[in-house]
Amino acid sequence: xxxxxxxxxxxxxxxxxxxxxxxxxxxxxxxxxxxxxxxxxxxxxxxxxxxxxxxxxxxxxxxxxxxxxxxxxxxxxxxxxxxxxxxxxxxxxxxxxxxxxxxxxxxxxxxxxxxxxxxxxxxxxxxxxxxxxxxxxxxxxxxxxxxxxxxxxxxxxxxxxxxxxxxxxxxxxxxxxxxxxxxxxxxxxxxxxxxxxxxxxxxxxxxxxxxxxxxxxxxxxxxxxxxxxxxxxxxxxxxxxxxxxxxxxxxxxxxxxxxxxxxxx
Numbered sequence: 001x002x003x004x005x006x007x008x009x010x011x012x013x014x015x016x017x018x019x020x021x022x023x024x025x026x027x028x029x030x031x032x033x034x035x036x037x038x039x040x041x042x043x044x045x046x047x048x049x050x051x052x053x054x055x056x057x058x059x060x061x062x063x064x065x066x067x068x069x070x071x072x073x074x075x076x077x078x079x080x081x082x083x084x085x086x087x088x089x090x091x092x093x094x095x096x097x098x099x100x101x102x103x104x105x106x107x108x109x110x111x112x113x114x115x116x117x118x119x120x121x122x123x124x125x126x127x128x129x130x131x132x133x134x135x136x137x138x139x140x141x142x143x144x145x146x147x148x149x150x151x152x153x154x155x156x157x158x159x160x161x162x163x164x165x166x167x168x169x170x171x172x173x174x175x176x177x178x179x180x181x182x183x184x185x186x187x188x189x190x191x192x193x194x195x196x197x198x199x200x201x202x203x204x205x206x207x208x209x210x211x212x213x214x215x216x217x218x219x220x221x222x223x224x225x226x227x228x229x230x231x232x233x234x235x236x237x238x239x240x241x242x243x244x245x246x247x248x249x250x251x252x253x254x255x256x257x258x259x260x261x262x263x264x265x
Contacts, residue, residue, distance in 0.1 A: 029061065032062040039054045039074070055071055055075055069099035077111075080118070088115045096108050113153055116129060130160055134161065141157070165196055169187075
């Protein structure tokens, strides 16, 4: 008897579970307010993935709903709050393309710059993102010289310039350790930012668990074991005519040392 009761309870639990799943999957043809409410509830519960799914339903079933612009902005800010900056930028781009009026565009462009800036906790890891942040910040300053966000953008831009210069300095230090003075000079001469007084600026502190692997920006534990070969030097290495001639001579000597093979009749 007890076995039958346990079996029935198990079957009932499974039935309720699968009916609940199917209910979530079969939700469609709902009013716009229903999807909007579900988005807000999901964000409140910290489930942004489900909120994105509900947003897709709102967008798919009610493309002209007045709730859609507000839902787009809410999701952009929510993803930024949860440090999902790429998704935040996606929703911001969507808002600019489809909903923003001239007054709102200024605020959205500011949020896009802020998302790029906040996405750089380790500036030595993403040179492209630094470049994009600098370009968009300069464009914002030209487009909105009287913006209330001007000083904030200018502060982020200054730090991005310092991050760019610090990255080039780190690459130059690497080439210096590899005994490549010309390549080191090349990177130090890229946008040197003469207004930066390096003696008054301290490098960012690297946590000990990262410093073991990537160094503190000036050196690393694996530096002595890096081979001094061209295979580890980037395509931007500076090579003058004397170096090129030396490479050609070594290559020709190597070819002359190889025995020639002729076909026997």
